[in-house]
Amino acid sequence: MTTIIPTSSAEHIVKGLSDYVVILPEENKDGKRYFPDGEIYTRIPKIANLSDDLLIIHSGQPNPNNGLVELEMLLQIADEKDKSIFFTYFPYSMQDNVFQDGETNFAQTLVKKFTDYYGVKKIYTIDAHFWGREWPRKYPIENFSAVPLLKEKAEEKYGDIFYMTPDIGAQRRTGIEGTKKKRLDSYTVEITSTENLAEKINGKVVGVIDDLIETGGTMSRAYDFCKGNGAEKVIALITHGVLPSGISRVKKKYDDLFLTNTINRPEANVDVSTLIEKILNQ
Ligand code: R5P
Numbered sequence: 001m002t003t004i005i006p007t008s009s010a011e012h013i014v015k016g017l018s019d020y021v022v023i024l025p026e027e028n029k030d031g032k033r034y035f036p037d038g039e040i041y042t043r044i045p046k047i048a049n050l051s052d053d054l055l056i057i058h059s060g061q062p063n064p065n066n067g068l069v070e071l072e073m074l075l076q077i078a079d080e081k082d083k084s085i086f087f088t089y090f091p092y093s094m095q096d097n098v099f100q101d102g103e104t105n106f107a108q109t110l111v112k113k114f115t116d117y118y119g120v121k122k123i124y125t126i127d128a129h130f131w132g133r134e135w136p137r138k139y140p141i142e143n144f145s146a147v148p149l150l151k152e153k154a155e156e157k158y159g160d161i162f163y164m165t166p167d168i169g170a171q172r173r174t175g176i177e178g179t180k181k182k183r184l185d186s187y188t189v190e191i192t193s194t195e196n197l198a199e200k201i202n203g204k205v206v207g208v209i210d211d212l213i214e215t216g217g218t219m220s221r222a223y224d225f226c227k228g229n230g231a232e233k234v235i236a237l238i239t240h241g242v243l244p245s246g247i248s249r250v251k252k253k254y255d256d257l258f259l260t261n262t263i264n265r266p267e268a269n270v271d272v273s274t275l276i277e278k279i280l281n282q
Contacts (some may be wrong), residue, residue: 002053002280005044005078007070008033009059012264013088016273020280023050025074033070040066042073047081054081055280060091061242061263067091068110075118084122085114086279088262088272089212089240096130111139124279126262126272127211127239132172144279146260146272147174147209150237153270154207154258158235162204166191166222170210179225181218191221202230209237213259216246223253241265 004022006014014022027033028041035041044050056078058071068091075083096107107130114120123141130136131143154161165171165178179193206226213219219236226234235256240263241247247267251257261268 001051002055003051004055004057005074007056007058007067007074009061009063009067009264010057010088012261013057013059013273013276016271017277019277021051034066040069040073042070042077044074044077047077050081052082053084054078055084055086057086057088057276059088059263060093061089061240064091072118075114075120079118083118083120084124085120086124086276087128088126088276089242090125090128090130093125093129096133096135105135108135111136111141115139126260126275127173129169129211132169142279144275145174146239146262146270146275147237149272149275150209150239150258150260150270151207154235154237154256157256158205158207158233160205161207161235162200163207163209163237164197164201164222164226165209166218167210173211174209176209179222181221187215187217189217189221191218191225193225198225198229201226203232205233205235206231207235207237208254211238212240212242213238213246213250214242216243216249216253219246219250220253223250241268 004014004020026043026045033041056074060067092106096105098105125143127145128143163176165174165176167181171178179191182190208222223234233255236250236254237258239260241259251267258270259268260270260272262272
């Protein structure tokens with residue numbers, strides 16, 4: 001039987017995993033997960049008595065850097081066990097390539113460290129931004145998509161929906177057609193499309209699917225494109241709500257937002273714990 005240990009960013013997820021033994025790490029004497037100087041504290045009492053099979057569940061947001069320290073501490077505490085990690089959101093997953101000279105592919109560095117140094121036998125991810133690149137194939141990573149679950153929830157409410165994606169990366173991950181995107185800076189993007197796609201949108205309820213929202217710039221331009229081409233309603237289907245300001249921007253603009261809780265955000269309305277349970281039971 002697998003024992004599940006969530007890091008502090010994933011405690012909300014394990015509430016939905018009733019079939020598993022879940023151990024919450026202990027806090028320090030102040031009842032906190034960190035000391036006054038900002039260092040992280042974590043403890044699993046009687047670790048030796050837990051099952052040999054341990055699954056650590058972690059979300060790479062809202063605290064990507066502190067979260068990694070907490071995760072590494074748990075991996076060290078569980079050194080003697082058979083360890084797997086379930087990343088509901090993988091941190092640094094957009095730094096998944098060396099785009100320019102002098103950069104590092106930090107997503108790969110992390111995966112390598114988990115598997116080679118900490119001996120993690122399996123890494124699960126949900127809609128990882130790096131999925132579809134060559135390098136993840138070298139590691140024991142299984143990626144699952146929350147898109148079917150998001151579509152199911154959206155269709156329960158809206159019936160027939162025409163789906164599109166805002167950029168090539170999303171097209172690679174989902175196989176759903178869409179626009180092309182050019183990023184000018186962190187906050188500004190431009191979107192272009194074929195006439196064919198623009199015609200298909202007219203008069204439809206359009207569902208724009210993307211893996212994540214940061215500033216909301218991408219989804220915002222995608223909305224303008226859909227409305228500008230006569231969409232009746234435009235709804236957003238998003239796996240990871242990375243930045244609160246971006247989520248608010250999309251929520252205000254779109255007719256509706258379906259967002260999973262891979263990251264603990266108040267706007268999340270699609271629970272992935274059923275998906276996680278299905279994956280673990282397969
Ligand atoms: C890009 O490759 C991602 O899939 C998202 O489209 C992008 O990161 C969203 O960022 P923002 O919300 O800042 O446009």
